[in-house]
Amino acid sequence: MSGIEDKLAPLDAAPTPRPGIIDIAPYVGGEASIAGATRIIRLASNESALGPSPKAVAAYRAIAGEIFRYPDGASVELRRAIAAHFGLDETRIVCGTGSDELISLLAKCYAGPGDEVIHSRHGFLMYPLAAQAAGATPVAVPEINLTADVDGVLDRVTARTRLVYIANPNNPTGTYLSRDAMKRLHRALPRSCVLVVDAAYCEFVARNDYEPGLELVEGNSNVVMLRTFSKIHALAGLRVGWAYAGAAIADVLNRTRGTFNVGLPAQAAAIASLGDTESIERAQAHNHRWRPWLEQQIRGLGLAVNPAVANFVLTRFPEGEKDSVAAAEFLKSRAILVRRMAAYHLPEYLRITVGTEDENRAVVAALTEFVKT
Numbered sequence: 001m002s003g004i005e006d007k008l009a010p011l012d013a014a015p016t017p018r019p020g021i022i023d024i025a026p027y028v029g030g031e032a033s034i035a036g037a038t039r040i041i042r043l044a045s046n047e048s049a050l051g052p053s054p055k056a057v058a059a060y061r062a063i064a065g066e067i068f069r070y071p072d073g074a075s076v077e078l079r080r081a082i083a084a085h086f087g088l089d090e091t092r093i094v095c096g097t098g099s100d101e102l103i104s105l106l107a108k109c110y111a112g113p114g115d116e117v118i119h120s121r122h123g124f125l126m127y128p129l130a131a132q133a134a135g136a137t138p139v140a141v142p143e144i145n146l147t148a149d150v151d152g153v154l155d156r157v158t159a160r161t162r163l164v165y166i167a168n169p170n171n172p173t174g175t176y177l178s179r180d181a182m183k184r185l186h187r188a189l190p191r192s193c194v195l196v197v198d199a200a201y202c203e204f205v206a207r208n209d210y211e212p213g214l215e216l217v218e219g220n221s222n223v224v225m226l227r228t229f230s231k232i233h234a235l236a237g238l239r240v241g242w243a244y245a246g247a248a249i250a251d252v253l254n255r256t257r258g259t260f261n262v263g264l265p266a267q268a269a270a271i272a273s274l275g276d277t278e279s280i281e282r283a284q285a286h287n288h289r290w291r292p293w294l295e296q297q298i299r300g301l302g303l304a305v306n307p308a309v310a311n312f313v314l315t316r317f318p319e320g321e322k323d324s325v326a327a328a329e330f331l332k333s334r335a336i337l338v339r340r341m342a343a344y345h346l347p348e349y350l351r352i353t354v355g356t357e358d359e360n361r362a363v364v365a366a367l368t369e370f371v372k373t
């Protein structure tokens, strides 16, 4: 046998993935069903409480007869609609199968074995998973008061750092970095490092010092802003997200994304949703009313709630008999699903999505029963 053949795996061996792939703990989404329960209150995945725009649903239905056709692989109309809505350059918008596809692509395109990818310790779980899938090393930076720490991130930048992912606001902590903090972070990063600003929840934020990343993308070739139609637009089941970046990064994403990555009904519904500003404003007003209500009610039960700006609240439970595990089980027994946080290194917390008025009242009533009995 030649030297090369000596190194090949035996032909009858099982296929083996690249090193590191089997070390990836698969992403576990929020629970969606309870055995035997018919009416379930689902507050585990930060979906928008009020559901999609009727215009989006109508557009989805209207295109049903066309679904034998391939979608426009370049999502031209959708990109045009996004560009017109936000005043952006459509050539630098890239649509994805949810922003998840874009998170993964960025890691695969810009990092590999030997490279480092920075994320904050309680940042969105997809970031370390995407880094691992790319063969790169995720670097978790401790947070301060459950908020990304700009100086901590900068301290961990090395010559091997290729990407920094920041969810702003962050899921699951609900905290955010100000425009100035993000600017400071970007200014101190090497230009060779891609800063990914994941603004999945930006439409829920009502703070004067917040900026979703558009300003940073303009004039900086190493910044990507990610957005999604899954949250305030309430189209999570259709899987549509988009990136706005400098021309070079947009080009890289376009070369590597799925050819027909956004389905025909998904494009149609997203375009219609963008045009329905009333629906979006209703969802914002609902959230502005009910998130503070949830926070206040839960605090009133003696539980700590992390100050948040998105459409969910992170609630801390004490250790012992009435801990977060017991609380989640109790809520489940009342057909209410919320998210356990162990995978985010926050085992003492539960994340509760803002629901409809009835759902919010039901979760508070159930928590009251849990705490007081």
Ligand SMILES: Cc1ncc(COP(=O)(O)O)c(C=O)c1O
Pocket (backbone or CB within 6 Å): 045, 046, 097, 098, 099, 100, 101, 124, 167, 170, 171, 198, 200, 201, 227, 228, 229, 230, 236, 239, 240, 241
């Ligand atoms: C911070 C953050 N980014 C991205 C996503 C993924 O969104 P999408 O449905 O667009 O893939 C989520 C979903 O929960 C999220 O919380």
